[in-house]
Amino acid sequence: METGAAPDEPPLVEPFWPTCANDGCVGRTCEGFDHCLAHLDERGLRETLRNLGPGADLDVRGTTFTSLLLSSLLIAVADTPANQEFKTPHFGTADFGHCHFKDFFHFDRLGWDHPGTLTYPEFRKSQEVSYLSGHGFAGARFDGMARFGSARFSGDAWFTGARFDGGVWFGRTRFEGHGGFNDVEFNGNSYFGSARFGGIAWFGDTRFNDEAVFAGVRFHRSARFTEVHFGGGADFDEARFGAAAMFEGATFHGAAYFSNALFEEAVRFGPLVATSLVIDGASFARRVVVEAEAGSLTASDTRFEAGTELRVRRAQVTLRRAFFGAPSSLSGSPAPFTRRVSSLVVEADPEMIAQWPGSHASGSVEVLEPWLPSVLSVQETDVSQVTLADVDLRWCRFAGAHQLDKLRLEGRGPFNRPPAGWRLGWAWPPVWHWCRRRVLAEEHPWRAERRKHHGWSRNLPNLGSPVTFPPLGPERLAVLYRSLRKAFEDAKNEPGAGDFYFGEMEARRHSGTTSRRERVLLTLYWMISGYGQRAGRALSALVVLVAVIFALLTQFGLTNGTGTQEIVGPLPAASGQPSTTVYRVQPVESKLPAPDKRWTPDRMDKAIRIALGSVVFRETDQKLTPLGFWTVMAGRALGPLLVALTVLAIRARVKR
Helix, strand or coil: CCCCCCCCCCCCCCCCCCECCCCCCCCEECCCCCCEHHHCCHHHHHHHHHHCCCCEEEECCCCEECHHHHHHHHHHCEECCCCCCCEEEEEEEEECCCCEECCCCEEECCEEEECCCCCHHHHHCCHHHHHECCCCCCCCEECCCEECCCCEECCCEECCCCEECCCEECCCCEECCCEECCCCEECCCEECCCCEECCCEECCCCEECCCEECCCCEECCCEECCCCEECCCEECCCCEECCCEECCCEEEEEEEECCCCEECCCCEEEEEEEEEEECCCCEECCCEEEEEEEEEEECCCCEECCCEEEEEECCEEECCCCEECCCEEEEECCCCCCCCCCCCCCCCCHHHHHCCCCCHHHCCCCCCCCCCCEEEECCCCECCCEEEECCECCCCECCCCECHHHCEEECCCCCECCCCCEEECCCCCCEEECCCCCECCCHHHHHHCCCCCCCCCCCCCCCCCCCCCCCCCHHHHHHHHHHHHHHHHHCCCHHHHHHHHHHHHHHHHHCCCCCHHHHHHHHHHHHHHCCCCCHHHHHHHHHHHHHHHHHHHHHHHECCCCCCEEEECCCCCCCCCCCCCCCEEEECCCCCCCHHHCCCHHHHHHHHHHHHHHCCCCCCCCCECHHHHHHHHHHHHHHHHHHHHHHHHHHHHHCC
């Protein structure tokens, strides 16, 4: 109730229409009289009502209606539609702005439910009331504009089954009791801005075929929009829900706006279906379960004071600067919500799809299940209490998020990929191929600025925000990869952690703050083993090492001797007489055979045996040339290292 307004008096208003001659009354005068409908004498009231009829236009702004006066008015404009037994009020253009409806009572098809302040004998004087179907304005039809702006209903207000073919205006209307709008059909724009519902707001099975505005509405008790159909956009910006906010089965064929709305007691929101769901700046005081199937869901600056469970289908989700006061989760829902009855086909935002990057030509975009929601941003959000499960993270922006190392990743969460296929360009080497790994969306713009840019996307999805973020440099990319690597490790996803370690090392290798010596070491580490993450590279390097040792030994390392020594000297006399004999031990001359004798099967067999043995520290008794000796020593130094890197890389890919 507005401050300063008496319980039984209409709210103060500065009328801009001809007002009643009765002192203090702001009701509009009836045509041909100087009093409003409420203060006409019996003759004037009878004449005025007689001039009305089904479909009549009506302007009764500022009038105070008792139950009996309202029922008389409804009877005057009532007709009996085809195939119906009971009469229903039928208005043309109706303006009930600033009206005050006192002691509102209920009519039903049998007669009456609650006579309010009327005595039964008084009620019997108006037997025609029994022909009204529904309660109050229930079943009423408004062909033109219906205005109830700033009206006040002291009791319950029932519009059940009513039909508004023109626009309807309930701006700043006060419903001090229940407001019943079940089964109502709004065919024009519907405006309830800044209205107040003191009791339960019933909108079950209602159809809003055009725009519906509930901006700034205060629902002191439950707001029940179950199975409601919104044919156009719906605006609940800055609405305040003091109790349950029930939108089970609601369908929004346009955008559903709940920006800066306050949910004080809601523990469940949805399931609902919308082309776009916007809860930017909204605040949920209690832990809430949000279930939605939408083309997009934006929750920037949204506050979940006690945490939330966001269960989403298909939507492109933005969580920029969101606040999670307790453990929370965002998960994709593979099955349709059981209470959803809408046939609305939800697709991603066409404008978003039109500028969606992804290097489709490169084949880097995976074909995912259609129900999988896409997270586009967690920028400037503390994600330490957030779990992401079964969501598409290919184009998610993580830059600026807080405590990324504590983010939990569960279920399927695909990340972006480098461009596929071989590439040709003005770089060294001129032909290259990107290894398959998980990459962050932020790596795309950075790579696109380099020479080897073919297939990388220069732009990320436009989030529709005036705030722009420049492409990240390798230093910040390294930090992002390092933080998210910890998240993969905590989830026991070693391959994912390995991919992000690869990304971190790549960023370090290209960083301008990395020293030249360290950059050389990282380059060698990258070339021979992919930073210990690519077993194929390490194994290939090991094979190349063995092949080089084999070739050098065959061509330059093996001598034509056996490597043993000979004893040279005179033998004892045959007579067996004792004598002194001198023996001389000399090595066999080490020399290479002729060039055309070096690549023989015997020499090649010896070379491969020695080469394989050298990488595992196996000794050989084969006589070697000095070059062969140092070749074997190099194999003993590099071979075990490459074997270890191969084992490490294999373990990194298969460990869980």
